[in-house]
Amino acid sequence: MLEAFNFRVILEYMPLYGKCFLATLWLSALSLFGAILVGIIACAMRLSQSRFLSRAAGVYIESIRSTPLLAQLYFFYFGLPTLGIMLPEWVTGVLALTLNSGAYYAEIIRSGIQAIHFGQIEAGIASGLSYFQRMRHIILPQALGMTIRPMLGQAIVLVKDSSLLSLISIMELTRAGQLLTSERFMPTEGFLTTAAFYLIIYYMLKAFSNWSEKRLIFQEAY
Amino acid sequence: MWGFYFDELMHSLPFFLKGVWMTVAVSGLSLIAGTIVGFICGILRAGRNKILRAVIGAWVDVIRGTPFLVQVFIIFFILPSAGIELEAFPAAVIALSNLTASFICEIVAGGILAVPKGQREAATASGLSQYQQLRFIVLPQAMRTIMPPLVGQYVLLIKDSSVVSAIGVVDITRVGWLTVQRIPEGLMVFGLVGILYFAICYPLINLSAYMERRMTVVSTRL
Structure with missing residues (x-):
């Protein structure tokens, strides 16, 4: 498998990969x-006093977390046109990714907020x-x-x-x-x-994550 | 028009149930294989052998750092060029087991390392062998930390199984994709797909949350 690895084809496709790499970065x-x-909005709704807002956010978060992203993506991709909403593919894609990760961010932020001692919020009110x-501020x-x-x-997952x-x-x-596979039949090189x-x-994200954790511990020491 | 398509969709319910069966089969097989491999790798990862630890760590990083879709394509398209012919179904099970194993490996290793060191030392002092220590002292305690994220991982496994529809495994998502070509009501078709996934995943998510609550109650009581 590896002895037949064709570096020339990869070089030839490098401009395409570069463009696609930027596209992935940009879409993400x-x-x-x-x-x-x-996530911030959904979390604020989830924790709000209004029962209606809280329920609505709960339904959103639970239904996103209990279904696969691919099903959500197809839901928007095939579903929006039947409502007469015609969007370019990339907008549909970004929409699905945003709503999907938004639910997870809502949960992450909620766990962060609920870890804050309630006395601080009371002090803020006082x-x-x-x-x-x-x-x-608090x-x-x-x-x-x-x-x-x-x-x-979650950013890595996204x-x-x-x-x-x-x-x-x-x-x-x-x-x-996929293109390299279908045009040249070279799945090994392509994927x-x-x-x-x-x-x-x-x-890169992992290194940043480790770095930021060290920074935060550093800040906490003060 | 809506009513007509709804009847049509109800007629294809048996097709959807076949998809549910396929999703359950792929996920179930991968769950068993992934759990076994994951536990073995996790125990080795928390063990003393430095080389094994590094190798498993690198494997986990590669699996975590690449999208599951790409892994599925690599296994489905590249293994045949290495002389291993695979149908879509076994390729899907291998890819999904591999993914699950890498995540469970980290969960298990984390759980084992969270057991206080003194427990092991006491076990050594009592003359227990390596295997006995693991079986009677370390694992039973580690299971408390392992169980809640493990169930959470099973939910991810079921959701990730939707991705194997891309290589033609006829699971729930693929059934939805095939149906939407015939019944052009994307919202309705993928709404049904979402409901089916929800029915499988939601109880598991609640089980995981319930276990997490119970575990924390136990630990604060101690």
Whole structure:
């Protein structure tokens, strides 16, 4: 298998891989940004006093967590056009990734917030801080610090999940491997190169995760 | 129109149930194989042999760092070029078992390392052999830490099994994909797909949460 490994073909396809690598980064970054936003909102709803908002967020989070991303992706891909909503594939893909990871981020942030001692929130109320001030100055800074590691873990999952977008024919890393397979019939070269590019992202995020944990412990010592 | 398609969808319910059976079969086989391999690797990873530890660690990193879809393609397309012909079903089971094993390996190793060192020392002092220590002292205590994330991992396994539909295994997701070509109501078809996954995963998620609560109660009582 390996003696027949054709580096020339990989070199020939390098520009394509470069483009697809950037596409994966870009799609993931966009979804990550959206997912954290959705996560914060869903979490605020889940923890709110209003029973309706809390229930609605609960239904959203539970139904996302109990179904596979691929089924959600197809749900939007095949479902939105029947409602008359025509979106480009990449928008559908980013939408599905955002809503999927958003539910997980909501849970991660919730665990961070609930780890904060309730006395701090009471102290905030007693000092006359508004809801948003308490969120901004007391709860979120601590919750984000405590949850940075699981959040980066979910970011890694998100990058990997973005490979499913190739199944609705969006050009990204996995799609490049599929192209190399179908055009040259070289699955070994195609998919191993794809895997190598994903590993680069993985190791970078992992290193960042380890680094940030050390930083946080460092800060806590003060 | 909606009603007509709904009747049509109800007629293809047996097809969906076949998909459920396939999902359960793929997940069930991978669950058994993945758990066995995962436990063995986890025990070795927490053991004394440095080389084995490093090798298993590298394997876990590679599996964690690449998307499952890419792993499925590598096993399905590349093993045949190495002379191992595989049908879609065994390829799916191998890929899924491999993925599950790598995650369970980390869970088990973490659980074993969380057992206080004194327990092992006391066991050595009592004259228990390596195997007896593991069987009677370390594993029973480690199981407490292992069980909740293990059940959570099984939920991920069932959800990840949807990805093998990409190589033509006719599981729930693939049935949905085939049905939507015939019944162009994406929301309805993949709504049903989602409900079927939900019915399998939701009880397991609650079981995991319940175990986590019970374990923490036990540990605070001690």
